[in-house]
Amino acid sequence: MHVSVIAFNGISPFHLSVPCLVFGKDRRVGDSPWFELTVCAGESGVLMTNAGFAIQCDHALDQVDGADIVVVPSWRDASAAPPEQILEALKAAHARGALVVGLCLGAFVLAHAGLLNGKRATTHWAWAAQLAQDFPHIDVDAKVLYVEEEQVLTSAGVAAGLDCCIHIVRRVYGRETANTLARRLVVSPHREGGQAQFITQPVPQGASDRRLSQLLDWLRANLGEPLSIDHVAQRLAMSRRSFTRHFKRVTGSTFGKWITNERIKAAQQHLETTQDSVEKIATACGFGTSLSLRQHFSAVVGVSPTSYRKTYQR
Secondary structure, three states: OEEEEEEOOOEOHHHHHHHHHHHOOOOOOOOOOOOEEEEEEOOOOOEEEOOOOEEOOOEEHHHHHHOOEEEEEOOOOOOOOOOHHHHHHHHHHHHOOOEEEEEOOHHHHHHHOOOOOOOEEOOOHHHHHHHHHHOOOOEEOOOOOEEEEOOEEEEOOOOHHHHHHHHHHHHHHOHHHHHHHHHHHOOOOOOOOOOHHHHOOOOOOOHHHHHHHHHHHHHHHOOOOOOOHHHHHHHOOOOHHHHHHHHHHHHOOOHHHHHHHHHHHHHHHHHHHOOOOHHHHHHHOOOOOHHHHHHHHHHHHOOOHHHHHHHHOO
C-alpha cells in the first residue's frame, strides 16, 4: 500500500516525522505486507522547515497520483491558502478513492480543497473555532483525537497525529499489528477520551487518580460482568456524583461511553482473532444479546460485526 506525504515550505519537522516514523520503516508482523512511503515536495525547490534547516525531497507531487493514502502533515499557517497544485492533487486523489489525511492544521488544507464540506472533522483545539468560522459547511468537533468520514481523515494537534497514523495501521492491517507497532513506539495503541482533556490545565495525578487507573484495569478485565455506575463507584468509596465528575475529569469521557467503547474494542479483538459466534462474543464482552452488540458496534465502528470480521480475517 503506497503512502504519499506532502511536504512544504515552513513544515514542522515533528509533524513530518510522524507519518515517516509510522509508515516509513518496515514494521511488518510475520509475513504481512507493509506500507511503501514517498515524501513529495508540494512546492518547488529546497524546502525550509520552521526549525531553520532545509530538506530535499527527491519526489514531486506527481507521486501522489498512484498513492492509496495521501497525508498532509499539518500546515504552516491556518490563515494561509495552500498552493493550487497541492489542492488539485488532493482532490484528484480523493476522487479516485484514496484515503486523504490531514494531521493537525492539515485539516485546513483539506478544507481549502473542499474535501470536508458536509463532513465532521477535527483539528488542533486552539484552531478549531477558526476552522469552523472559515469553513461553515464543516461540522468541526474539537473534542476528539481523530475523525474519519468518507475516505477523509483528520486529526487533532501535534501528538494526536501519531494516534491517527496508528489508527490507519489498525484500519489496514488489523489490531494486532497496530498494537505491536504501538508497543515498539512506546505509546498507547488507542488513547481514551479526546483532546478536550488537554484544553484546560492538566489534572494533578493524586492518589485517587492512581486508584482510578487501577479501577480501569479491573473494568477491562471484567467487561462481561454487569457494571453499573453505582457498583463501580462503591469500589472507590465514592458517591455516584463524585465518581461521575472524577471519571470525566481524568478520562475525558463519561463512564457509560467509556464502558461501551471498551466493550466494542474487546468485541473487535474477538472478531479478529477467534471464530466465536456473535452471540458468544456479545456475552463475553458484556453486551448481553447479539442484537445489542450489533446496534452498538454498527453505531461506533460503522459496519456490522460480521462485515468487520470478514475484513480483518481475510
